[in-house]
Amino acid sequence: DGGITQSPKYLFRKEGQNVTLSCEQNLNHDAMYWYRQDPGQGLRLIYYSQIVNDFQKGDIAEGYSVSREKKESFPLTVTSAQKNPTAFYLCASSIVAAGNQPQHFGDGTRLSIL
Amino acid sequence: EDKVVQSPLSLVVHEGDTVTLNCSYEVTNFRSLLWYKQEKKAPTFLFMLTSSGIEKKSGRLSSILDKKELFSILNITATQTGDSAIYLCAHFNNAGNMLTFGGGTRLMVKP
Numbered sequence: 001d002g003g004i005t006q007s008p009k010y011l012f013r014k015e016g017q018n019v020t021l022s023c024e025q026n027l028n029h030d031a032m033y034w035y036r037q038d039p040g041q042g043l044r045l046i047y048y049s050q051i052v053n054d055f056q057k058g059d060i061a062e063g064y065s066v067s068r069e070k071k072e073s074f075p076l077t078v079t080s081a082q083k084n085p086t087a088f089y090l091c092a093s094s095i096v097a098a099g100n101q102p103q104h105f106g107d108g109t110r111l112s113i114l
Numbered sequence: 115e116d117k118v119v120q121s122p123l124s125l126v127v128h129e130g131d132t133v134t135l136n137c138s139y140e141v142t143n144f145r146s147l148l149w150y151k152q153e154k155k156a157p158t159f160l161f162m163l164t165s166s167g168i169e170k171k172s173g174r175l176s177s178i179l180d181k182k183e184l185f186s187i188l189n190i191t192a193t194q195t196g197d198s199a200i201y202l203c204a205h206f207n208n209a210g211n212m213l214t215f216g217g218g219t220r221l222m223v224k225p
Binding site for chain 2: 044056
């Protein structure tokens with residue numbers, strides 16, 4: 001079945017540690033996105049990528065990094081510079097990054113600080 | 115600055131009730147407005163609205179857009195407990211490559 005797979009579902013991080021969240025899609029979509037969701041709030045865009053080997057900062061990119069070496073994969077690294085990383089992280093993709101293409105989401109990764 | 119505001123923040127109804135969820139927005143160059151339903155994990159896509167006054171419908175859910183007044187509503191008729199979720203509204207930015215989300219409306223449907 002086509003879809004977006006995020007792993008792991010739950011992740012715990014120690015202070016000062018970098019962690020990487022995985023996002024893979026087999027929908028043949030060009031565009032991929034990372035969002036952060038805090039309790040009781042909507043989604044905020046961290047980074048997006050319109051095509052392989054290209055990515056752009058979203059509204060809250062500080063303390064995060066991404067790469068897009070393959071069309072199917074868009075991993076997100078939460079660095080130690082991110083002072084408040086506890087949140088629910090959602091990956092999404094769309095056919096292209098255009099205002100007439102809905103984004104479809106994975107099941108998310110819940111990150112907590114130990 | 116692009117902005118999306120949803121109301122109410124939360125809502126509790128009983129099965130069989132009809133609910134209306136509101137979404138108002140500010141955007142420099144409107145492209146489209148989207149509604150999503152989020153249960154425990156992934157938001158699932160419901161509707162995309164691009165034209166004013168044209169209702170989109172899927173079963174008991176329907177949505178309409180008013181581009182003049184800059185708002186959209188999502189209606190759910192004959193609610194069921196399975197409709198309990200957070201409903202998110204979003205619109206695309208000027209370039210059409212980023213979505214701005216509202217804070218969501220948390221709907222609880224009691225048996």
